[in-house]
Amino acid sequence: MTTEIDRREFIRLAGIGGVVFMSGISGLPGQAMPGNKDFFFVQLSDSHWGFEGAKINPDAKGTLKKAIKEVNSLNQKPDFVVFTGDLTQTTDDTNVRKQRMKEFQEIVGQLDTKVVHFMPGEHDASLDKGETYKEFFGATHYTFDHKGVHFIAIDNVSDPTGSIGDDQLEWLKADLGRQKSDSNIVVLTHRPLFDLYPQWDWATRDGAKAIELLLPFKNVSVFYGHIHQEHHHMTGHIAHHSATSLMLPMPEAGSMPKRMPIPWNSAEPYKGLGFRNVHSETKARKYELTQYPINEAAKV
């Protein structure tokens, strides 16, 4: 039996952060695998809890909380929520890092959604190779399966060089070895796996190796964060979709001399801190993407 999700409800979901609607996408067009069910998941990213800078975000302590409230106000709950990294703002002080992660955990604990998956960003994990992150959130790379979709979380930040590393690539290869060529695979990661704009460190040093391992599989999509804006890119048949931030928006790659956050505009509060929805259409085998800004009322 397939779970039908009302179209209007889906559009309302789009007002949060990044909502992904998976519609039985396994197998050939229109031939969903047995047992597959349509579902939503919410992708939130780059909340940078602990960031301070009134010129960039005067509501630094409120934006994440608004997002959580919006998720909770959905009529139809997502099956799970995933945070694709930079949960917290980096700090040299381990105690401060722990405090930020504790506060983040408490805020996110207000989610009604039972299942929440976390991933680190370089701000969470690069200075101590993920040690503190793991104390709070567990493994930095892992897999899980949900209603016919195989999710793979890849850690490209615990190594401060922005690399996945040979060990994890071997782990990825072994995991993919257990998948069929037409399996539905969704990769979750923080940095782009492809060279989006190396001049601003928007890349993964050995990301090409991961893409090479993924290319033999027909149905692969990648959802990531790091660049604080919506961006869509194809490497062969693999689609890569970035999410917006819940703290500070960044300019388009190369559009400014320096990689600096976009200042807050009081005439358009929360501009660039929005959200995206993705609608996967079964027969057409395509994603429908829509981007909306966060609203000040914290309601969808």
Place this chain on the structure above:
Amino acid sequence: MIKKTAIKALAITSLIAMTASNALNVQRALGEDSKTIKISAKRYEFAPSEITLKKGVPVVLQLSTEDRSHGFYAPSLNLRADILPGKVTELKVTPQKTGDYDFFCDIFCGSGHESMSGKIKVVE
């Protein structure tokens, strides 16, 4: 003859990662015709942050860090190296085109990491 000796010395010496003493040997072997530029990295800046090179003139960039690991990456010049504490890292470059080329730290080093960058100007 002096030039030939210099080229030989460069060829047999690793230009990616070297000890400080080796780096000094290279500097001597290069002689007056070549140039060594020292670039020091620390959170969150390179010093100097802007260097000027001449098109077609070989240069050795001598990279060191005052605090922790940093990266040096100039994608448009295909130059990159890790700068590790206690080591002098060398990169040889002979720029072929005039223009401005950005470089930046590509090993995450803290809250100001994103702004740690510099520029290489290549002139005639």
